[in-house]
Amino acid sequence: MNKTRQPLFHIVKRGETPWYFGWGVRAISIVLALLCCGLITTLVTGENPFQFFATVIDGSFGSSRKFMVLLQNTAMLLCIALALTPAFKMRFWNIGGEGQALAGALAAAACMILMKDLPNLVVIPCMVVTSLLAGAVWGAVPAFFKAKFGTNETLFTLMMNYVATQIVAYFSVVWENPKGSGSIGVINPISKIGWFPDLFGSKYALNIIIVVLVTVGMFIYLNYTKHGYEISVVGESERTARYIGIKVEKIVIRTMLISGAICGLAGLLLVGGTNHTLNSAIVDGRGFTAVMVSWLAKFNPIWMVLTSFLLVFLQRGAGEIATDFGLNASFGDILTGVILFFIIGGEFFITYKLILTKSSKKEEK
């Protein structure tokens, strides 16, 4: 007599699966998520679901300008996601991308404002150096304390975001233009000092090219260099790393310097390349979205191109829906959230599988 209650199924970790299995599962989650989003939109607006998809596509590909904005936003999100990746691979939860990018943006804007009488040949290199440095410092401070004293890096980097936000808010008032507006208007609108040059007649082209280079560089750095190897060893097991003679503290600080510097680069591109102004919302939450982009791509820079494109595509689409149907712009956030929940939930089925428990009678036979 077996009276113990048996669960209906139990969970087992999958062994090796072919690479396409994981992506198949992810593709299914995304399709399900999109269907769910279509359903929600239908419920809210009363439009038929096909209209939803048509509007989403129109929001991204409707005109060449929309398409360029799509690419630019993808590039910026991708840049921050790439920056966070080496830290994540090391199991250092850097959710301070927002602050690090803001630090970079602040440094770039400071150069543009304080050196407005100097030629571009001097100002732009200064912007590059200072903003990379600012981002790196902003990232290295939590890393230093993590390495030396084991301070919780998730919470530290999170708090650093708001410190950066307030410093930027401070300078927005200090450098306000015109006086009394409380915000910095377009910097150097006439002399265009510190503005990055247009390529192919578009101000977005240079940013996109730079981010493509960073993507390739990061892929090589993580997979084919000694540094990349050290990062992955530290991430897999700190004890192993110490055992084989890797100085973990050094790796943590060095990696966060790089991570912060690339975030700073994103800030630089936002200020110098496209917005030509500074406010505390300039990074627009990308520091947080980038965490998800990087994680969804399993820290692989090439797949990150896809995941960041997907998220930006959906956000733009949802924004288009919001304007078309006179909805609130926050509708996009809801849809993004739903999609993320599906993808996050889907990851389970890649690592684990459910096995229905055979009833004990069968086993006895």
Added chain:
Amino acid sequence: MFEAILSFLPRAIAQGIPLLYGSTGEIVTQKSGNMNLGIPGVMYVGGICGVIGAFLYEQSLPSPDAINSFLAVLIPTLFCLLGSLLMGLLFCFLTVTLRANQNVTGLAMTTFGVGFGNFFGGSLVKLSGADMPFLALSATSNCFKVTLPFADKLGVFGDLVFGYSFLVYLAIAIALIASFLINRTRTGLHLRAVGENPNTADAAGINVNLYKYLATCIGCMIAGLGGLYYVMDYAGGIWANNAFGDRGWLAIALVIFTIWRPNVGVLASFLFGGLYILHMYIPSGMNLAVKELYKMLPYVVTIIVLIISSLRNQRDKQPPQSLGLPYFREDR
């Protein structure tokens, strides 16, 4: 000077209460080893669900005078609890049952929750046909703001101690009860065991997943009340998009600041509330920029506490050991 302090303290306390709800909820959650970074989103959802409840109730009334103050408080509160409970269940389902990464899930929940709040807030504004970009539920808010009848008669002391609405005292009560439960009862001991080392807890026969689910859901409901308090009491029943701001993150900062102790959180939240509004009381003259720097204080203080607590490295002043890690029995 005395007058200034008298006007400062109640406002600091009023500012601190949402943070207290949020941090008590997050402490209960984190004690089970779940790091819920979705708390800012949960608080938005709690707030907007209360608003939806109040809106539906006010719309169903023939005239604003017919309002039943008991129902006017009960309905929004139930809506708020239900909304935040659903958010908690979602987080648990993804992180405990499906073992997803807690940081990523939490951030996604924040995106979703803030979007949810602003979307429905904006839509209700449209539905109510107001010209202004916000929704005013002052009738319901007045029911929430009822204070003890004898508060006015006790002068300064009465204003300072008894002059608040029930949600304020509820927040303090919940924090103290949570502190007692965590530190002084068997349930609390089990909860802490789950957060410190789920393997050991499991071996001792504690249902790890059940504890994680319960702690996180209850934590979310407590945090959701913070959103409700903010809209109904602090803001006077006015929902404006993004008005709640970054208080959710500040609540998480408070968790670290109090080193995971809800009873300390009561006073610490008043301190944070004070730091949050300090910039309004600092005589800075025409220099508005400095005010922005004062707003940085709560975060800087939190960072310093974070560093000091890791420097001193005392065993009872650390985060729960398995904070943020998923638990799988067969994974050893």
